[in-house]
Amino acid sequence: MRQLHATAVDRVSGRTRLQLQQRHRSATTATPARRHFGWRPVAASFAAVLALMVGVQLWNAPEPSPAAPATAAPATAVAASTPDDIDAVLDENPDLYLWLASNDAYALAME
Numbered sequence: 001m002r003q004l005h006a007t008a009v010d011r012v013s014g015r016t017r018l019q020l021q022q023r024h025r026s027a028t029t030a031t032p033a034r035r036h037f038g039w040r041p042v043a044a045s046f047a048a049v050l051a052l053m054v055g056v057q058l059w060n061a062p063e064p065s066p067a068a069p070a071t072a073a074p075a076t077a078v079a080a081s082t083p084d085d086i087d088a089v090l091d092e093n094p095d096l097y098l099w100l101a102s103n104d105a106y107a108l109a110m111e
Helices: 002-011 014-030 040-060 083-092 095-100 103-110
Strands: none
């Protein structure tokens, strides 16, 4: 490969070599090197904006009261006397299952 390169360089005329050298020198000395910032300032800006958004959300969030009463009541207040009645009530109102999964049901069970 080196021999082929040397042969190719020998075939280039002296005038062409001189022009290439002059263009190379003028290109390296005439234009100042540009600073390449890369991705770091962009990432830092994104992180700062994200932190600011989180801070604003936390700053505006209402504080929970220490003794919050249970606001949700059980979905059904029907007194069932037989197991068939209980099954019918549970089948008709699936909101009971949502209430059982809520924090209010857990707080009521802990009392």
